[in-house]
Amino acid sequence: MNLIEQLNKSFDNRIRLGIMSVLMVNDKIDFITLKHMLQLTDGNLASHISALEKAEYIKVHKHFVGKKPQTTYSPTAAGKKAFNEHLDALEKLIKRSK
Amino acid sequence: MNLIEQLNKSFDNRIRLGIMSVLMVNDKIDFITLKHMLQLTDGNLASHISALEKAEYIKVHKHFVGKKPQTTYSPTAAGKKAFNEHLDALEKLIKRSK
Numbered sequence: 001m002n003l004i005e006q007l008n009k010s011f012d013n014r015i016r017l018g019i020m021s022v023l024m025v026n027d028k029i030d031f032i033t034l035k036h037m038l039q040l041t042d043g044n045l046a047s048h049i050s051a052l053e054k055a056e057y058i059k060v061h062k063h064f065v066g067k068k069p070q071t072t073y074s075p076t077a078a079g080k081k082a083f084n085e086h087l088d089a090l091e092k093l094i095k096r097s098k
Numbered sequence: 099m100n101l102i103e104q105l106n107k108s109f110d111n112r113i114r115l116g117i118m119s120v121l122m123v124n125d126k127i128d129f130i131t132l133k134h135m136l137q138l139t140d141g142n143l144a145s146h147i148s149a150l151e152k153a154e155y156i157k158v159h160k161h162f163v164g165k166k167p168q169t170t171y172s173p174t175a176a177g178k179k180a181f182n183e184h185l186d187a188l189e190k191l192i193k194r195s196k
Contacts, residue, residue: 007112014105024195
């Protein structure tokens with residue numbers, strides 16, 4: 001298979017790469033923490049989270065901490081698999097380019 | 099600096115990653131060969147080449163082979179530098195995700 005086809009279009013965007021990268025090592029993370037880690041605006045983070053949720057690569061959990069609503073995000077099994085495959089394809093591309 | 103900012107937006111798209119990857123190891127390549135290597139349509143390849151040319155990451159050479167016009171592409175020094183920095187940032191992201 002061709003190198004480009006092995007790369008997952010859902011992860012083309014560098015913000016989505018950043019979100020998935022954080023979720024691979026933090027299995028559950030809230031919106032504010034994620035936003036600060038990636039230094040993004042609310043709107044920018046929300047739109048890319050929504051794209052990854054639509055692809056079923058991340059799960060959104062809404063719950064209450066006391067009376068305060070909190071939203072956390074986790075990667076799905078399919079999301080972890082797809083992201084690992086994407087990273088493998090990127091590694092191949094890096095090797096071929098050097 | 100934040101991980102996402104180290105990634106170059108010009109290389110977000112996987113087709114552009116593929117084009118630059120090929121140019122890093124083939125310093126001069128013609129349109130048809132590049133198209134076949136990446137298994138792309140004419141339009142798809144042309145639009146991404148044009149974006150990379152606009153960013154001054156690749157140079158376009160038009161010349162004649164006998165009476166036949168031929169177009170070849172080469173990476174610029176700035177293109178090689180920017181792509182190598184992008185690959186370094188991707189490597190960091192891969193390491194952090196595993």
